[in-house]
Amino acid sequence: MNQTVVNTTNAFRPKSEALQLLIDRGFMHQTTDLEALDAKMVEGPITAYAGFDATADSLHVGHLLPLMAMRWMQKLGHKPILLVGGGTTRIGDPSFRTESRPMLDDTQIAHNLAGISKTVERLFDLSEGEGRIVNNAEWLDEFRFLEFLRDFGSNFTVNRMLTFDSVRSRLEAQQPLTVLEFCYMMLQAVDFVELSKRFDCSLQIGGSDQWGNIVNGVDLGRRAGKQLFGLTLPLLTTAGGSKMGKTAQGAVWLNSDRLTVFGFWQFWRNTADADVARFMKLFTDLPLSEINRLAELKGAEMNEAKKILATQVTGIVHGLDAAQSAMEQGEALFAGNVESSEPTHVMPLARLATRIGLLELMVDTGFANSNSEARRLVRSGAVRINNTLVMEEDRAISEGDISAGDRLVIAVGKRRKALIAFK
Template structure:
């Protein structure tokens, strides 16, 4: 691995923590120095919105463009019809063409906030453009002959599935061939020489690099980012209320801001480097704050990330609302604290709502939850069967119903 890369892009992403692996870092570094390089990341249209788990690679594309190169966001209109089996325990449900297109429409809104799609800027493509019209026999003869089944079975994403004796359909097995073909086709059309993605995509990316070299005798590269988990071991972007969506109509800017405001102390410095454009020294300073001072770093993180996605006005509004709720109790007074005895745990959210006086009955509590009206530490809770133990309550659990009804639950 190049210890001190010459190119701005590699230097920046390495010092900020984006780099997991690369097929040939030295050669890529040289190419980035020589002139603009085109790179892509693919996104299958499995949901109506991207989520926080995608944000790391969106920021990677943003840095790629900011350092003078051309990013491609590739919508998987074709590959979504097959489904990526990487590190999954079962086959993805197949989506119809209308649902796939609807999902693509929803996903595209986010990219415009991070990338410049103006003339000679970033490109947005859809692999259905070349995959939908493939002739199967020609494809097998021209492309399929370059793939070794033995080698494909050795990739960890496939091997882990087979080791658990879980079925891998022939449809899914074709996915890695189609993704490799995406790289080849984008080189042919746009001289795209780099594919980037999460480290779970390493096998698929290497296949694309090898195929492009075999068919076109051209040098191309692959680069991956680490799969992030929070300091307490949770997958990045997952919360008690489900995925943290990037589309504002699926998760409000206030809830998005709160997600980042609730970052664990140990993750603040790392997340500032990955999800904001603050100088690394400032990220380190904020991340090193101790005690209550670390809240300065959390608020800065929430403001910076929310500004990039939803704009400065939405970030400022979210911070103001949060200050009103937490510092003034939402209605001019301190937040009412309710104490629960340790032997009363675990407790269901329905019982919690009635015991804290937020609802008058279990029936009312269940209705409130089913209508999406409950937040615990500002994360939506949709299941009335949810149980809370001492770990979930921790040093304090904030219950919110609407913007004005709040309680702080503590164990005593």
Template sequence: MTYHPKSDFMSVMIERGFLADCTDYQGLDEAFAKGVVPAYIGYDATAKSLHVGHLLNIMMLRWLQKTGHKPITLMGGGTTKVGDPSFRADERPLLTSEQIDDNISGMKQVFAKYLDYGDGAKDALMLNNAEWLDNLNYLEFLRDIGRHFSVNRMLSFESVKSRLDREQSLSFLEFNYMILQAYDFLELNRRYGCLLQMGGSDQWGNIVNGIDLTRRVLDHEIYGLTSPLLTTSDGKKMGKSQGGAIWLNADMLSPYEFWQFWRNTTDADTGRFLKLYTELPVDECERLGALEGSEINAAKIILANEVTTLLHGAEAAKAAEATAREVFEKGGAGDDLPTCKLEATDFIVENDNRDFNKILQENPEALFISAARLFVKSGLAKSGKDAKRLIAENGARVNDELITDHALIFTASELQNRKTKLSAGKKRHALVTLEN
């Protein structure tokens, strides 16, 4: 990057590592320097929560507002009904309107933690593209919008081309997605004066389509800016862990587990993640990221605390750090660990009497559960096979005692009315409880 920006926002994007590409660096920079720039990022409602993979672009919107501009979070109530085919091997499952609305309700919880919404010039807007997409007249849309799109050009975009090159089916429904996203940008510019669409670098083709369509229909100059698609230093996709997606909603992933994800950052990624996911000064991020040996662990704790504070609040971050110290330094159970509440029906009974709750009350010794099943129930293993492998490789502990037999039996009386700590390796822990 040789361009030296004048605006605060573009300076932040470049200095902190958010910027992958831009349609017109100088033109966008000048627009930011002139006044308030409304900019948007779109989010399709494919799950009840956003995940860590979305966090980089949420931070971009936060910096946009902090530098004096107007963020727009566009919920894809309309486009989710089609599904973005970009770089996917297969078609997304179609969701009902009720499922989409339910997912949007869950996703909205996160944005309020990072952005200030309201009616002011720099206040964030929450919009839903179903507002203009749901009532489109198909023939009018084809005549007024579809005529501006070349199928030859659409086929040349890498997101589509890679799917076709693998001879994987691309439905006509999915093929329309890029037209609808382009139309979103047009409508946002027409209705709200939106000048910029941001997104991951996999959205480049869709963003360029929106810019081209808006120029053709409205003759307005607008811009696109993309962020890098992040992978960790060991080549893994950002936001994935052994337990699955790192969700941002507390009811889908506890603040402790979220904190622990960041605490487990590799040494090589620490400085980069501090710049992207916290608001610490760049010089301090670089200083912390350059620490070596045991000192880098202090930087990782700062990273975990800063990121968790932004999402879940300072108290949650303090509690998570305290739990981690209790578990890792003192060998304790840690009350803030993710907890699985066992039911009587999770156990096996030796006789034919199937009144599990009655047996639990009268003879808890008659109910039992295997070590492998305990690890599956706790979420530390994905399946019985996964649990057996964990145990065979000496990676499983119960109350800090090594477990070597996957068929080891625990009776209900051993687990009843107490917290039992399970550990998978050195970094993943959970509690299981059984109450009367």
């Protein structure tokens, strides 16, 4: 199988507008056969899919990269399938994990699928003939075990499966890998072939950690007489080397009932200078010429570029009105206009009577993962309440800290602020 590693300096220049755009904006990592895929896309629109298991009731920033790649594909005339894993969620993908996923029951999976659909429906045109959400339980639930082994088992060898990095890393770390998880890559390969049969889907897009699973699907399709393609996206890290989308409070969720719209906006507003242009290319619809112009800004002007980044991404994920409100809320809060700002967090007034501690409050607002982490931030002189530096670790919040009627401002460093209303 021809496996092509692609980067922006590759001598091959696709004729397909969509593939060239994905390269120019930084989406491309590997493809199974770039030239053949390019030729197919030049012939006419293709159908592509990206898959998401229902392990939570919201997708997060880590999922936004394949979603944006698929969104650009649709903008340029191709058809997206968003595959939700109602079936595979019961198994669990072992890719680069150190332990098995917790098993979810059908009720929890159904709840999670509904939350994921809310996100996807905002990002794509899912009208008839334009795009669709598909649940792999439609066919996986129909398989009987012996029939599945008979029809597909001979197409997979344990020898080859053991060569994939996602499996080998678990075994080398002497972490258990269950038969359920080992079968996951077979199920994902079957998904690809089923989507090909049902919807003429010929391309799977996924993260770089999915390369082995995607190649399995391409190979299974070849055995069935179908030409399928895989395209993986780069592993996103910040300029500081940390994994993109990881914060002290955990994942950056795409649904507002998991993370407020302002919290989402503020995450992007706090992007490091060195990451602004790259994230604009990947997570906004701004033209490259405008991104290149904004990338040249320095000092205080770069802060304006960060606001544009935050508002653009928030507009795509939550809608333009919500993004505009979040931007106005951020500007008012950082300008000190507490009275005119919408609160970022609302807590029961009764909590003040129980002497809520500063450390506890920092954990509740997501500024720290634990009391010990909050304590380190206080000791470092990073924490302010109502613009006053706080150095006492055992500091309690009282009614005397409340200003503007019912509000308190807590800040960690220069970039992170929360306006807490007690009602």
